[in-house]
Amino acid sequence: MSSYGKFAYVYDELMADMPYPDWLAFAEAAWAKYGKPRTVAELGCGTGSITIPLAGAGYHMTGIDLSSDMLSVAQQKMERHPQGRRFLREGSVRWIRQDMTEWELPEPVDAVISFCDCLNYVLEEKDIQAVLARTYAGLKPGGTFLFDVHHPNTLVRYEEEQPFVLDEPSVSYIWTCELDVPRREIEHHLSIFAREEGSGLYRRFEESHVQRAYDPQWLTEELRKAGFSEVQLYADFEWLPADDSAERLFYVAVK
Numbered sequence: 001m002s003s004y005g006k007f008a009y010v011y012d013e014l015m016a017d018m019p020y021p022d023w024l025a026f027a028e029a030a031w032a033k034y035g036k037p038r039t040v041a042e043l044g045c046g047t048g049s050i051t052i053p054l055a056g057a058g059y060h061m062t063g064i065d066l067s068s069d070m071l072s073v074a075q076q077k078m079e080r081h082p083q084g085r086r087f088l089r090e091g092s093v094r095w096i097r098q099d100m101t102e103w104e105l106p107e108p109v110d111a112v113i114s115f116c117d118c119l120n121y122v123l124e125e126k127d128i129q130a131v132l133a134r135t136y137a138g139l140k141p142g143g144t145f146l147f148d149v150h151h152p153n154t155l156v157r158y159e160e161e162q163p164f165v166l167d168e169p170s171v172s173y174i175w176t177c178e179l180d181v182p183r184r185e186i187e188h189h190l191s192i193f194a195r196e197e198g199s200g201l202y203r204r205f206e207e208s209h210v211q212r213a214y215d216p217q218w219l220t221e222e223l224r225k226a227g228f229s230e231v232q233l234y235a236d237f238e239w240l241p242a243d244d245s246a247e248r249l250f251y252v253a254v255k
Helices: 020-034 051-056 068-080 084-090 125-138 152-161 216-226
Strands: 039-043 060-065 093-097 109-114 139-150 164-167 171-180 185-195 202-212 230-235 238-241 248-254
Touching: 020 051, 020 139, 020 248, 039 051, 039 125, 051 060, 051 068, 051 093, 060 068, 068 084, 068 093, 109 125, 125 139, 125 216, 139 152, 152 171, 152 185, 216 230, 216 248
Parallel strands: 039 060, 039 109, 060 093, 109 139
Antiparallel strands: 139 248, 164 171, 171 185, 185 202, 230 238, 230 248
16 A cells, blocks of 8 residues: 655645545444444544544544654644644544554554545455454454445446546646456546645646455455454445445444
């Protein structure tokens, strides 16, 4: 899996419309049903847009990401947060650079989350299996693993609906996609134009990100093989059964 570089420093601007409150609400609803955790690890935490609000809600958070640039931005955001001093004083937020296929903490946690289709960036079945095995090992008994992934049909829609264009005063992009149908794998190509502070000039840089979608039933079976005793599948932030019309698949797995 690749780690983000320059992209990390414009990521929040590009993702300003992402439904972060919906992911937070989904997590809270799941925990209300399966048990409220104290300690939570987030795999693929990025710039901390979910980790930090959960810390503000009182959870002890560990944000795990492969990108040191993403973690640097997350640390800066945490320090600027109204409760940033409390987070630092109490040690209720920590950032760790690890690959999610090999992640490991000194002690097991009550819950693990991985939102914003992070697992779609894991491109081989064996590596998905490694993530599930490491997550099972890193949870306390009764702990929950919550994550979402793109439905395979979503990648088809991406290719059909491209190109995508963003034009904002400080950052713009042109986004195209190329789909490998047999592998259910898509490569996103982005030409990003970011305005430099001071000069007002725009610097262009290129990003390529690859995602792969997996058969929903296969993923359910692999969770069970990893040891999870209960696995539930829902669609698009709703507590409704998922079908082929779903854009995002939400999994709730209990150790």
